[in-house]
Amino acid sequence: MGERAWSAQQRAVFDWFRQGEGNLVVRARAGTGKTTTIIEAIGHAPEARILLCAFNKKIATELGSRLANPNAEAATLHGVGFAAVRRYMTGVKVDGSTKRADALAVEACRECDGESPPSTGALRLVARLCTLAREAAPFATVEDLLRLADAHEIEPDDDDIADGFDAVWIAERALVAMVIARDERPPGGVIDYADMLYLPVVKGWAKPRYDLVVVDEAQDMNACQLLLALRVAKGRVAVIGDDRQAIYSFRGADAGSLDRLKAELRATELGLTTTYRCARAVVALAASLVPDFTAGPANPEGLVETLGYDRALAQAAPGDFWLSRKNAPLAAGALALLRQGRRARIEGRDLAGNLIALAKTLATGKAADSVPQFLARLTAWATKEATRAKAAARGDDEAAVARVEAKIAAIEDKAATLRVVAEGASSVREMTSRIEQLFADDGRPSVVFSSIHRSKGLEASRVFVLVDSFGKRDVGVEADNLKYVAWTRAKTTLTLVTGMPAGT
Numbered sequence: 001m002g003e004r005a006w007s008a009q010q011r012a013v014f015d016w017f018r019q020g021e022g023n024l025v026v027r028a029r030a031g032t033g034k035t036t037t038i039i040e041a042i043g044h045a046p047e048a049r050i051l052l053c054a055f056n057k058k059i060a061t062e063l064g065s066r067l068a069n070p071n072a073e074a075a076t077l078h079g080v081g082f083a084a085v086r087r088y089m090t091g092v093k094v095d096g097s098t099k100r101a102d103a104l105a106v107e108a109c110r111e112c113d114g115e116s117p118p119s120t121g122a123l124r125l126v127a128r129l130c131t132l133a134r135e136a137a138p139f140a141t142v143e144d145l146l147r148l149a150d151a152h153e154i155e156p157d158d159d160d161i162a163d164g165f166d167a168v169w170i171a172e173r174a175l176v177a178m179v180i181a182r183d184e185r186p187p188g189g190v191i192d193y194a195d196m197l198y199l200p201v202v203k204g205w206a207k208p209r210y211d212l213v214v215v216d217e218a219q220d221m222n223a224c225q226l227l228l229a230l231r232v233a234k235g236r237v238a239v240i241g242d243d244r245q246a247i248y249s250f251r252g253a254d255a256g257s258l259d260r261l262k263a264e265l266r267a268t269e270l271g272l273t274t275t276y277r278c279a280r281a282v283v284a285l286a287a288s289l290v291p292d293f294t295a296g297p298a299n300p301e302g303l304v305e306t307l308g309y310d311r312a313l314a315q316a317a318p319g320d321f322w323l324s325r326k327n328a329p330l331a332a333g334a335l336a337l338l339r340q341g342r343r344a345r346i347e348g349r350d351l352a353g354n355l356i357a358l359a360k361t362l363a364t365g366k367a368a369d370s371v372p373q374f375l376a377r378l379t380a381w382a383t384k385e386a387t388r389a390k391a392a393a394r395g396d397d398e399a400a401v402a403r404v405e406a407k408i409a410a411i412e413d414k415a416a417t418l419r420v421v422a423e424g425a426s427s428v429r430e431m432t433s434r435i436e437q438l439f440a441d442d443g444r445p446s447v448v449f450s451s452i453h454r455s456k457g458l459e460a461s462r463v464f465v466l467v468d469s470f471g472k473r474d475v476g477v478e479a480d481n482l483k484y485v486a487w488t489r490a491k492t493t494l495t496l497v498t499g500m501p502a503g504t
Contacts, residue, residue, distance in 0.1 A: 006040075007274060009270070009271060009272050009273065009274060010033070010037050010040070010272070012270050013026060013037055013041050013270055013272070014040065014041050014044050016041075016238075016268065016270065017041040017042065017044045017045045017238070018044040018045070018046070020236075020268065021236075022236070022265075022266065022267065022268060023236055023237045023238065023239075023265040023266065023267040023268070024236070024237070024238040024239070024267055024268050024269075024270065025238075025239045025240075025258055025261060025262045025265070025267045025268070025269045025270075026238065026239070026240040026241075026269075026270050026271070026272060027241070027242065027243065027258065027269060027270075027271045027272070027273075028240055028241065028242055028271075028272040029242055029244070029271075029272060029273050029274075029275060029290065029292070029293050029488075030242065030245065030275060030277065030278070030286075030293075030484070030485070030488035031275035031276060031277025031278055031459070031488060032272040032273065032274055032275050032276065033272065033276055034216075034240060034272055035063070035216075037272060038052070038063075038214065038216060038240060039063070039066045039067060039068070041238075042067060042069050042072050042214065043067075043068050043069050045069065045071075045072070045212055047071060047210075047211035047212040047235060047236070048071055048211050049071060049209070049210050049211050049212075050069065050071050050072035050073070050210060050211065050212040050213075050214065051072075051073060051074075051075065051080070051209075051210040051212070051213045051214065051232065051233075052064075052067065052072060052073070052074040052075070052214045052216065053074075053075065053076070053077050053080070053213065053214065053215045053216060053221075053225075053229050054074050054075065054076055054216055054217075055076070055216065055217045055220055055221070056076060057076055057079070059216075060074045060075055060076050060079070061074075063216075077197065077221070077225040077228050077229060078193060078196045078197060079196075080200075080206075080228060080229075080232060081196040081197045081199070081200045081201075081206070081228055082094065082196045084199075084200035084205045084206050084207070084232075085191065085195070085196065085199050085200060085205060087205065088203070088205050089185070089189060089199075090189070091189040092189045092190075092191060093188070093189055093190050093191070094190070094191055094192065094193070094196065095190050095191075095192055096192065096193055097192075098127060098131075098192075099190075099192075100186065100190060100191060100192035100194075100195065101127035101128070101130055101131045101177075101192060101194070102123070102124075102127050103187070104127065104130055104177040104178075104180055104181055105123045105124070105126040105127035105130060105173070105174075105177055106123060107177070107180055108126060108130075108173045108174070108176040108177035108180060109122075109123060109126060109173050112173070116163055118160070118163075118165050118173075119159070119160055119163070119165070121156070121157060121160060122156055122160045122165040122169075122170065125149075125154050125155070125156060125170050126170055126173045126174050126177060127177070128152075128154050129145060129148065129149050129152075129154050129170060129171065129174035130174040130177040130178055130181070131192070131194045132148060132152060132154070133145055133148055133174060133175075133178060134178060134181065134194040134195065134197070134198035134224065135194050135197055135198065135222045135223070135224045135225075136148060136222045136223055136224070137223060138178075138197075138198050138201050138202050138223065138224050138227070139202070140175065140178070141175075142168070142171045142172055142175055145171035145174055145175055146167060146168065146171045149167060149170060149171060149174075150167075150392075150403055151403055153389075153407055153410075154170065155167060155388065155389075155392045156169075156170060157388070158388065167392065178198075181195060181198065181199075182198070182199070182202050182203065197222075197224040197225055197228055198224055200228055200231075201224055201227050201228055201231065206227075206228050206231035206232050207231070207232065208231070208232060208233060208234030209232050209234065210232055210233055210234065210235070211234060211235040211236070212233075212235055212236050212237075212238070213229055213230075213232060213233040213235075213236075213237050213238070214237075214238045214239075214240070215229050215237070215238070215239045215240065215241075216240050216241075217240070217241055218239045218240060218241035218257050218258055218261065219241040219242060219243055219245055219246040219257055219258060220241070220245075220246075221257060226257055226261065230265075237265055237267075239257075239258065239261050239262075239265070239267070241257065241258050243256075243258045243259065244289070244290050244480075244481050244484050245456065245481060245484070245485055246478070246481055271292065273292045273293060273294055274294050274295070274296050275293065275294070275295060275296060275299070275488070276296040276298075276299065277459060277488070277491055278295065278299065278302070278487075278488055278490060278491060279295075279299055279300050279301060279302020279303070279490070279491065279492050279493075279494075280295045280299050280300070280301050280302055281301060281302040281303055281304045281494070282302055282304060282487060282488065282490050282494045283295040283299070284304075285304050285487055285494065286484055286487045286488055289480045289483060289484050290484055300492060302490075302491075302492050302493060302494075303492070303493045303494070304493075304494045304495075304496070305493070305494075305495050305496070306495070306496045306497075306498060307495055307496075307497055307498070308497070308498055308499050309466075309497055309498065309499035309500060309501060310499070312464055312495055312497045313333060313336060313337070315495075316333075316337065316342070316344075316447045316464070317447065317462075318343055318444075318445035318446050318447060319445055319447075319460060319461065319462070320447050320448070320460060320461075320462045320463070320464060321448050321450060321455060321458070321460040321462070321463045321464065321489055321490075322447060322448070322449045322450070322463075322464045322466070322497075323450055323451070323452050323455050323463060323464065323465045323466065323486045323489065324449070324450075324451060324452070324465075324466040324469040325451070325452060325466070325469040325470045325471075325482065326409075326413045326416070326451075326469045326504065327351060327413055327414070327417045327451060328413055328416035328417040328419075328420050328503070328504040329466050329469055329500055329501055329504045330346050330417075330449040330450070330451065331346065331417050331420045331421055331438060331449075332420045332501035332502070332503065332504050333449055333501060334346050334438050334447075334449045335420065335421070335423075335434070335438065336501070337447055338437070338438075342447070343444060343445065343446040343447065344446050344447045344448075344449065345438065345439065345440060345441055345446045345447075345448060345449070346438050346439050346448075346449045346450070347439075347448060347449070347450035347451070347454045347455070348439065348450070348451065348454050349439055351439070351451075352435050352436065352438070352439035354414075355414070355417060355418060355421070355435050356432050356435055356436075358381075358414065358418065359374075359418060359428055359431055359432055359435075360428075360432070362374060362377045362378055362381060363428040367428070368428060369427065369428075371422055371425055371426070371427065371428065371431070374422065374428055374431075375419065375422060378415055378418055378419070379415070381415070382411050382412060382414075382415040385411045386408045386411055386412070389404055389407040389408055389411065390404060390408075402476075409471065416503065416504050418431070419503055420501075420503050420504060421434050421435055421438075423503065448460075452482045452485055452486045453482075455485065455486065455489050456485055458489055459489050459490075459491055460489060460490065460491065461490075461491050461492045461493065462490065462492065462493045462495070463486070463487075463489045463490035463493070463494055463495070464495045464497050465483075465486045465487065465494065465495070465496055465497060466497050466500065467496045467497060467498060468497075468498060468499060468500050469500065470482075470483070
């Protein structure tokens, strides 16, 4: 990096990579130059073979192009796992579809007791839970799988429960499917993404190969990824992440990974707590949640302001981010701008697909040609799903109550989003066309509306956060983490927007 002036915190990290003993945890806050620091630090490491574990392939490619140390390589842990699988399984191929999980579910349920075979829906739930558990809980028990299913809304419907295919049955069959995945060679040698992590861990195929293993974004890694990283290390391990950006537990990420790994590895801890992204005013607000978060000496003063919804929306300009805890306000805001002839889009093609799929499911009979009939069916669907969520709850402790409330909030949000899209529409077909338009990205500058989860890793000069999109249920560490992530996307101006669009 030439004559760059490194901070004292960064130099401490370099010193550990150069000559430190044992293992290391680096708690790196938002915008603190984490990636640049890691790349430079690896350049100081003396080890003969170094692995930098990246969260996804795109990041791995970028990091690999920046590594100057010839002894270092960047890879995803899926890639590392696949390399291990190929050493023990000839002719193996990867299929990213659900075919592998579906086949495992069918095999696991082949000899089930009962008068009727499991429904397609029940088989699909077994497949989903088997896939999730292979990544998030590779050594799970039935009780572990029940908790995992509860946290990820993997629940049989009323008909399946009546036929004997309840939550316990789903968990038991998913565990059988995991055993089959572990013990039997897959037909045609075809595995899926979950197997790329699961098989090397549970079969002991992951062997110590690297003198130094560096794990980036550890708070976003699932349990199997972290186990794999530790098992390929034969020397030092450095784990980097921000526990206050741990917001993906619903995807199976190991939210407590930094503290757990620090204890397990008996690691030294260093911090990167000075941000070079966020203006001082933004840092001052974020520090109310994360006290060690500080601003760099050259950071501008910036601005944190509070505006009402209508006034804030009038100020929106291409390049701005609008962030919300819920999706319905995103649809309302983006539609309002599009109707005014202004450029706007919503992040998240997966959300668009989910909304369209639900709309098509409900648009049968009279609801196919009548928006009022569709909305009536949507209301009935939301009521039924909320009732089912309450009935399926296991336990009455605080965590169990919180999970049920989160499920109901997600159901309500999905219904509210479709109601917003339906406003003024003449048909369900027009609704689905609107959804496609809202999520289309033609590459031109737009006002970008995004959930906070989808905004992670992004930044903008001006960021608007819908503060009232946080409800009474949004309390505790993960809710505070979401606020911290949202606020720290802003480089210069952070606008806290009060009020909500109608219908959300």
